[in-house]
Amino acid sequence: MSRSLETSSLKRKRPEVDPLGLVDAERAILNAIKNKKDLGIWVRDIKQETKLTDHVVNKSLKSLLARKLIKEVVNIQYKGKKHYMAVEFEPSKEVSGGVWYVDGNLDKELVNVMKQLCLRCIRVQKVATLERVHEHLKKQQVVNFEISSQHVSDILNSMVLDNEIIEVKSTGLGAYYSIPIGTVCYRFDSSPAVAKGSKLGAFASIPCGACPRISLCTPDGVISPSTCVYYTKWLNIDF
Amino acid sequence: MVSQYGIKLATYLISFSYGDFCSKVCECLLSRGSLTLAQIIRFTELSRENVINCLRVLIHQNCVQAFSIQQEVAFGEAPKIVTQYTALFDNMIHKMRFPKFMQIVSKELGEDCLGIFEGLLQHGRLSLNQIIDRNKQTPDNSDVHVVRETFSRLLNARFVERCPAPEPFLAPHEEETPAKKRGTKSAKIAEAPKTIEQRALAAAAPMESIRFLMEIDTLTGTSEEKGMESQNIAMLDEKWKQDFSDAELSASGKKKEILWRVNFEEFMRRLRHKACMEYVIARLSDQSGIVLSAILELTRSSETRLKTDKSASLSINDIYDEVIKKDGGLGMDFERIRASLVQLGCQIPTTGIDETYSIDLKNIVELAQNEEVESVVLKRYGREAYRIFRLLSKSGRLLETDKISDTTFVEKKDTLKILYKLWKDGYLHMEKVSVNGPKQTLFLLWEMNKEPLWLRVLDEMYHAALNLRLRITYELDQEKEILQLPKEKLIGELEKRYKRLGKVRIILETSLMNLDDALMLFRDF
Numbered sequence: 001m002s003r004s005l006e007t008s009s010l011k012r013k014r015p016e017v018d019p020l021g022l023v024d025a026e027r028a029i030l031n032a033i034k035n036k037k038d039l040g041i042w043v044r045d046i047k048q049e050t051k052l053t054d055h056v057v058n059k060s061l062k063s064l065l066a067r068k069l070i071k072e073v074v075n076i077q078y079k080g081k082k083h084y085m086a087v088e089f090e091p092s093k094e095v096s097g098g099v100w101y102v103d104g105n106l107d108k109e110l111v112n113v114m115k116q117l118c119l120r121c122i123r124v125q126k127v128a129t130l131e132r133v134h135e136h137l138k139k140q141q142v143v144n145f146e147i148s149s150q151h152v153s154d155i156l157n158s159m160v161l162d163n164e165i166i167e168v169k170s171t172g173l174g175a176y177y178s179i180p181i182g183t184v185c186y187r188f189d190s191s192p193a194v195a196k197g198s199k200l201g202a203f204a205s206i207p208c209g210a211c212p213r214i215s216l217c218t219p220d221g222v223i224s225p226s227t228c229v230y231y232t233k234w235l236n237i238d239f
Numbered sequence: 240m241v242s243q244y245g246i247k248l249a250t251y252l253i254s255f256s257y258g259d260f261c262s263k264v265c266e267c268l269l270s271r272g273s274l275t276l277a278q279i280i281r282f283t284e285l286s287r288e289n290v291i292n293c294l295r296v297l298i299h300q301n302c303v304q305a306f307s308i309q310q311e312v313a314f315g316e317a318p319k320i321v322t323q324y325t326a327l328f329d330n331m332i333h334k335m336r337f338p339k340f341m342q343i344v345s346k347e348l349g350e351d352c353l354g355i356f357e358g359l360l361q362h363g364r365l366s367l368n369q370i371i372d373r374n375k376q377t378p379d380n381s382d383v384h385v386v387r388e389t390f391s392r393l394l395n396a397r398f399v400e401r402c403p404a405p406e407p408f409l410a411p412h413e414e415e416t417p418a419k420k421r422g423t424k425s426a427k428i429a430e431a432p433k434t435i436e437q438r439a440l441a442a443a444a445p446m447e448s449i450r451f452l453m454e455i456d457t458l459t460g461t462s463e464e465k466g467m468e469s470q471n472i473a474m475l476d477e478k479w480k481q482d483f484s485d486a487e488l489s490a491s492g493k494k495k496e497i498l499w500r501v502n503f504e505e506f507m508r509r510l511r512h513k514a515c516m517e518y519v520i521a522r523l524s525d526q527s528g529i530v531l532s533a534i535l536e537l538t539r540s541s542e543t544r545l546k547t548d549k550s551a552s553l554s555i556n557d558i559y560d561e562v563i564k565k566d567g568g569l570g571m572d573f574e575r576i577r578a579s580l581v582q583l584g585c586q587i588p589t590t591g592i593d594e595t596y597s598i599d600l601k602n603i604v605e606l607a608q609n610e611e612v613e614s615v616v617l618k619r620y621g622r623e624a625y626r627i628f629r630l631l632s633k634s635g636r637l638l639e640t641d642k643i644s645d646t647t648f649v650e651k652k653d654t655l656k657i658l659y660k661l662w663k664d665g666y667l668h669m670e671k672v673s674v675n676g677p678k679q680t681l682f683l684l685w686e687m688n689k690e691p692l693w694l695r696v697l698d699e700m701y702h703a704a705l706n707l708r709l710r711i712t713y714e715l716d717q718e719k720e721i722l723q724l725p726k727e728k729l730i731g732e733l734e735k736r737y738k739r740l741g742k743v744r745i746i747l748e749t750s751l752m753n754l755d756d757a758l759m760l761f762r763d764f
Contacts, residue, residue: 077651079652098645106648106649106650111648157646158626158647161629161630161633161647162626166522168582172578181581200614200617200618201610201612201614201615202750202753202754203611203614203703203754203757204611204614204615205750206703206707206750206754208699208707209614209615209618209619209703210615210618212619214699214702217702219709224709225705225710225713226710228710231706231710234746235743235747
């Protein structure tokens with residue numbers, strides 16, 4: 001008798017035991033979201049996993065959001081799709097896009113500021129290794145996150161691609177005297193070719209090099225070198 | 240095969256110098272490959288006499304090479320020997336570069352050599368006697384010995400060489416089907432290591448031992464050439480001998496004399512070295528430039544091909560001895576030279592016993608080519624595309640869209656747009672990879688489309704060079720009246736127009752010369 005009472009009381013008690021006061025559907029959804037940890041989950045996947053109807057899922061999500069148990073996150077890969085994550089997790093790098101992304105958008109301001117700082121550091125030192133730039137940035141404390149060597153490397157690589165700095169191997173001489181021979185380092189070059197960001201090639205510096213209509217241009221055609229407006233504009237500069 | 244605008248530029252240059260008939264013959268040969276006289280007549284619809292005259296001019300100007308081959312005939316008939324003509328595209332384009340060649344000669348050997356050299360450029364082929372005769376006609380003519388001496392200086396510098404044999408006979412190749420008409424079928428053969436044209440040029444080239452030899456020309460040289468000549472003629476078909484080879488023989492002048500011509504190969508080699516040096520100075524440092532120039536100076540004579548991948552190996556002592564002779568090289572010590580060599584891509588040997596270095600010239604040329612294409616991308620597609628393109632060009636392998644976006648700091652959506660645009664315009668190659676996991680995902684991989692892209696850029700550059708030439712002609716044409724006026728009448732508005740024309744010409748001509756450097760970078764280096 002007592003035993004049956006115990007079980008029945010347990011059974012009855014269970015919903016009220018839930019400290020958050022969630023109903024079954026809500027709990028199932030919350031578990032599905034929590035299982036994904038910092039990756040978040042897409043609404044459609046929730047529906048598939050819990051096998052609940054659209055209406056129930058939507059209602060439950062609303063209520064969970066209202067109780068601040070879950071949050072909506074932007075997944076960098078699928079910006080159009082709604083993703084949810086439990087509040088205790090921070091979006092992983094795959095979801096947020098890493099430190100360079102804010103709300104799923106590239107933080108161009110931050111990237112530019114970092115580039116400027118790196119450039120200033122290299123300009124002062126003339127030649128710098130990745131470690132030195134990293135140290136310099138850590139001292140400056142410009143960002144609200146722990147800047148890693150990988151972050152600095154990302155920035156420096158993109159600057160190399162932009163031809164703003166040059167990646168070289170230390171020769172151990174001159175400006176490189178304190179860097180072991182063969183170590184990869186970054187050099188700022190004030191020669192005119194580099195100062196401009198990139199040297200303009202011979203072809204790119206005449207109108208034809210940048211002409212989007214070159215394939216339509218013929219000696220006696222509608223577009224021809226003698227009637228070309230780009231040429232006229234080019235040749236009339238400075239007169 | 241030469242690209243479309245390459246042909247257009249070449250025929251324009253020929254028409255500019257030698258008239259429309261010659262340019263028609265050139266166009267026909269360039270676009271159809273090697274042809275016989277009858278075929279040229281049929282395709283150009285010019286009279287026989289005109290075609291023969293054009294060929295004479297073009298052969299004399301080193302723009303066409305003749306060769307004879309055995310033609311396949313029906314079973315039972317005697318083999319037939321036919322003469323074919325092939326256009327020498329590069330030599331036509333070199334016409335544009337004569338000022339550059341002249342500058343090299345004048346800088347290295349001085350003004351007297353330049354006089355003889357100019358005559359050779361203008362006339363294509365000259366014998367020593369003709370050169371001496373030409374000199375006599377100049378107001379400040381010099382003694383015969385002096386002329387010979389000057390000429391031998393040109394020869395020693397390899398600026399001048401013996402002309403190739405007028406019509407070498409190509410023995411039928413066993414593996415190769417005898418080239419009849421060069422149609423679609425033989426276009427495939429042309430991809431084989433050695434085309435019939437290349438074989439003809441190799442057969443025509445004078446032996447390396449006598450190529451730059453003047454002294455014994457009257458003895459051995461002629462007899463040898465004569466021997467080859469008579470052998471060729473004997474083999475020629477009767478009919479051909481009558482109506483054309485005779486004409487050609489008389490055309491190329493007195494056969495008993497050795498004809499000389501400008502050795503373009505040497506100039507291209509020097510310009511290639513110059514381009515490498517300029518790139519190194521701009522990209523690395525002046526010191527590396529000095530070291531490279533010293534190395535090239537020492538190894539130049541040993542280069543046998545134009546496109547040498549790597550310079551010959553030199554010991555550090557030899558390099559040092561040459562470096563200190565250079566301007567600004569006196570202060571260099573072994574340490575600095577080694578440092579520059581490392582910058583130039585050399586590895587310092589770990590054992591000090593045999594310390595030799597060789598420079599990878601091909602790599603320098605490739606880097607310079609990349610830079611040229613990259614700046615076109617920058618101009619046409621903007622900075623973000625430039626960054627993406629540089630990433631792909633540097634990595635040289637397939638990269639995934641997200642990886643590209645992350646490395647270049649370009650928004651994912653924009654990255655895809657830019658990549659797609661570049662792919663559509665033929666700059667990139669794309670591969671789709673689908674992964675079958677719990678969910679099917681599609682990855683797009685991208686790579687630089689190097690070979691076809693390089694060809695396209697080259698063709699566009701020929702196009703641009705032609706455009707610059709045409710614009711110069713147009714501008715001169717517009718201001719024809721002003722150019723005919725005497726100088727004192729050029730006042731007010733007229734003076735302004737005259738000055739403008741001068742400036743426009745300078746801009747256009749310098750641009751053309753610079754563009755030509757880029758053309759050589761892609762075609763010849």
